[in-house]
Amino acid sequence: MSAILTIEHLRFAYRGGPLVCDDVSLSLEDGEIGCLLGPSGCGKTTVLRCISGLEQIQAGRIALNGTWIAEPGQSLPAEQRRVGLVFQDYALFPHLTIADNIGFGLRDLDRTARAVRVGELLDVIQLARMGDRYPHELSGGQKQRVALARALAPRPRLLLLDEPFSNLDVEMREKLGQEVRAILKGLNTSALMVTHDQHEAFAIADKVGVMQAGRIEQWDTAYNLYHRPVSRFVANFVGQGVLIDGRVDAEDKIATELGPLPHCAHCDLTPGQAVQVLLRPDDILHDDASDLAAEVAHKAFRGADILYTLKLASGTRVLSLVPSHHNHALGEKIGIRLEIDHVVAFPTGQEMSSAARMESA
């Protein structure tokens, strides 16, 4: 496998503005689907605009398929990059039919070849009989499928999707997300998506980059982002959980209010150090036989399970995901047990979030 997209130390700022992309580096393998995940304003869309050639980068470089396409002062025009774009608001051409929209990027083909390719794509997006309709006659989900087909028609080297499902309702979002992944994988198309919705990111992407204040904090698989976050920001942004205080003791265990935890293998901690340990709701199990008890402070019914907010003796709150037939009342004390596969701990006070890092810089 070779890298279809390589970004090295990309920096970008709008004229006179602050740095929007700060030293962004990532690499996407051929056929892989990547995703940039982050709160709004973190610079993720700007990364897409730089890759597509709509913005000129100020430092760093971008390669597509092993060729450098963007360096400061040197840039392949957007129309020559063969990078497809799908937008949040679809951006279909309202004055053209669905078939003409999809065939729009196929100007080099003759009429017959174009019709064949458009027909193929209409089949792929399952709108075979809708070619003669106009965009306003379609639902949001159908429009976004047309936009996808339009972007895929000229066989782009890379497809970029900017918050592609944000305008759809939740149900459609999930369904279309799965469909899009299936279509991209079926055509072996590499893609980079941008979203603020982690469920969307995890459902579609092979690799996810969590972005914060113009930087990629971690570029990794969904599993690792959840279970091995490299920073407090990633730990907080991805999934739910709380950080509780602890201290590395001499036996290379971490002592916490909930008892000793195994040492965190990759965290680079020294004995005696004060740390904060990440506890996910699925790390804390309900166990009536346990000596450890906590008071139910809040509960959120989720159908299959209930998310309890539990108050420990010291007042610290932790989250616990419990099968929903264990229905406990507020104020009730329930037994809990820790079951942590791998401990994640951050030295207390040492690591600032990158936002703070930027402010202090």
Added chain:
Amino acid sequence: MGDFDFGVIERSWVYLFKEGMTFSLTLTALAMTGGIIFGTLLAMMRLSSIKPLSMFAAGYVNLMRSIPLLLVIFWFYFLVPYIGAWIIGSPTPIKVGAFWSCVITFTMFEAAYYSEIMRAGIQAIPRGQVWAGYALGLNYWQTMGTIVLPQAFRNMLPILLTQTIILFQDTSLVYVLSITDFLGAAAKVAQRDGRLVEMYTFAAIVYFIICFGLSLLVKRLQARIAIIR
């Protein structure tokens, strides 16, 4: 009504329409075509990221919109021969003729107004469509020509036509150059036969019927051509 002689209309209407109205309509059609083309280019320049272009377009539009049309007509009529001579390096003023002088004047003047209409039309097209065009391999001119301008033109057609109705009324100002447009022809007959009230009333009614009729048509057109988003 005893003193009025409406027979003067009966005697002169063929002349009024054949000479006068033909001129007015030809001038309107040419100035509209030229004005929309030049106006669209001005709008594209004004929206350009290239500073000198947008500054030139803005300056031009503001200048034209700040001078009375009558003054521009005079100014052009007397200056175009000299400017033309200077451009081609001729020692004597070139002969432009009243008709072409009018066409050039109205084209350049109306272009300023058409350009503001087209600018609004272009800006109303979501930027995403332009980016989509680039991403699909189209350059600036192709994106403009196939995505932005067709939609902008279609959306703005009623306003462009309304501006053209105003242009048609404005063409009557050429009578200051003693040109026989419809109003000019009516004025000539009126003075020859001493029938000012009858002729000017008739001219007013004709302008009203044409302009009001056209504006009703524009209204109907507006309902039919709107692009549904």
